[in-house]
Amino acid sequence: MRRRHAEFRRPLAPIAGVAMLAAGALALTGCAATAASGDGADGGAKIVATTTQVGDFTRELVGDGAEVTQLLSAGQSAHGFDPSAAQLLALTEADALVVNGAGLESWLDDAVQASGFDGELIDASSGIELFGTDDHEAHADEGAEEEAHADEAEEHGEEEEHADDEHAEGNPHIWTDPELAEHMVENIAHGLAAVPGIDSATVEANESAYLDKLTALDDWIEENVATVPVEQRLLVTNHDAFTYFVAAYDLTFVGSVIPGFDDNAEPSAAEIDELVVKIRETGVKAVFSEASISPEAAETIATESGVKVYSGEDALYGDSLGAAGTDGETYLGSQEHNARLILESWGVEPSALPAVLQG
Structure with missing residues (x-):
C-alpha cells in the first residue's frame, strides 16, 4: 500500500466556528417549511455539508445519528454555486458546517455571513498540501519537499498552518486521491466529535470501517494501474479535476478540454487545436467527459483526434457524485467507476x- 504523503496529523483542537459574523442576517421569513432536506430526530445534531463528496463522507460517519443537509445536488458543480434562501436557513440552524475547503467554495464566506451560522466549522482539507493548478510533472518533487518540511516542523514541535489564500491558489479536487479522501474523513470525524448531540463512539466506529474501505479501494486501483507500463498511463479529461489521482498513480496528464480546474470556463479554438495535436502525438486512446459537464466539446475533440470518447453513463465523476441509482451515487462507487473506465x-x-467493497 502506498504512503506518499507525510504522516497525517489531525488538528490539536477542533476547528473553530466562524467568528464575528455580520450583525444583520438575511431575512428568511416564511422559509421554515421548506428548509430541511431530511427528517432528523428532534433534538439531534443538524449538520450542513457543502459538496456531494463531503456530504457522503459525513453521512457515512454519522449514520442515522444526525440530520445531514447537503447544499449541492448530484451533478452540480461547486464552482459558482449560489445557495437558496431555504439552504441559508438550514445553515442558520446548523450545529456544524462541513466544507471541502482548499478554496473550492468561493461563495462560502458570503453564505455564512448571510445566514448567521455560528456552529462548528469543519474543513475537510485541513493539513493537506495542495498542488498548483498546472505543471503536473512537478508534483512529485513538490510533494517530496513538502514532506521534508512537514517532518522538520514536527521534530521541532511546530504545527503547520495553511493560510486560506494559499489554499485558494491550489487545486481543490483533493478527493480524487483515495488516500487524501482518508485524510478528509479523519478531519470530518475529528470535527464532529466536538459537536453537541453527536455520538462520538458511533462516529469513531464508522470512521474505522469506512477508512478500511478507502484503503482497500486505494490498493485495488494501485494494483491494477501497476499492470500498465508507465509510458502508457495517459489521461485526457474534460477539465483539470484529476490532478491528485494522476499524481497518486503515476499517470501522465496530457491535457484537458477546459484548460483549468474551473468547469465554468470555455476553451478557445487555439486551445482545442493544441489538445488535438497533443492527443495525436502522444498516442492517447480516449477522451473522458465528466458527468457534471456538457460532453459536447470533449466529443468534438475526440472526433477530430480519431479516438474514443467516454461520455453519458461512461463519463467520469469529477466535481460531483452522481444521482441515486448511478455508479457515482457514493464516493466509493464513483472512484471504482472512474478507475474501471480509465x-x-x-x-x-x-x-x-x-x-x-463488494455488496
Whole structure:
C-alpha cells in the first residue's frame, strides 16, 4: 500500500466556528417549511455539508445519528454555486458546517455571513498540501519537499498552518486521491466529535470501517494501474479535476478540454487545436467527459483526434457524485467507476473488487 504523503496529523483542537459574523442576517421569513432536506430526530445534531463528496463522507460517519443537509445536488458543480434562501436557513440552524475547503467554495464566506451560522466549522482539507493548478510533472518533487518540511516542523514541535489564500491558489479536487479522501474523513470525524448531540463512539466506529474501505479501494486501483507500463498511463479529461489521482498513480496528464480546474470556463479554438495535436502525438486512446459537464466539446475533440470518447453513463465523476441509482451515487462507487473506465481505455480488465467493497 502506498504512503506518499507525510504522516497525517489531525488538528490539536477542533476547528473553530466562524467568528464575528455580520450583525444583520438575511431575512428568511416564511422559509421554515421548506428548509430541511431530511427528517432528523428532534433534538439531534443538524449538520450542513457543502459538496456531494463531503456530504457522503459525513453521512457515512454519522449514520442515522444526525440530520445531514447537503447544499449541492448530484451533478452540480461547486464552482459558482449560489445557495437558496431555504439552504441559508438550514445553515442558520446548523450545529456544524462541513466544507471541502482548499478554496473550492468561493461563495462560502458570503453564505455564512448571510445566514448567521455560528456552529462548528469543519474543513475537510485541513493539513493537506495542495498542488498548483498546472505543471503536473512537478508534483512529485513538490510533494517530496513538502514532506521534508512537514517532518522538520514536527521534530521541532511546530504545527503547520495553511493560510486560506494559499489554499485558494491550489487545486481543490483533493478527493480524487483515495488516500487524501482518508485524510478528509479523519478531519470530518475529528470535527464532529466536538459537536453537541453527536455520538462520538458511533462516529469513531464508522470512521474505522469506512477508512478500511478507502484503503482497500486505494490498493485495488494501485494494483491494477501497476499492470500498465508507465509510458502508457495517459489521461485526457474534460477539465483539470484529476490532478491528485494522476499524481497518486503515476499517470501522465496530457491535457484537458477546459484548460483549468474551473468547469465554468470555455476553451478557445487555439486551445482545442493544441489538445488535438497533443492527443495525436502522444498516442492517447480516449477522451473522458465528466458527468457534471456538457460532453459536447470533449466529443468534438475526440472526433477530430480519431479516438474514443467516454461520455453519458461512461463519463467520469469529477466535481460531483452522481444521482441515486448511478455508479457515482457514493464516493466509493464513483472512484471504482472512474478507475474501471480509465483502465478499460488502456486495454485492462480490472481484477475483482476486494471483499470489503463488494455488496
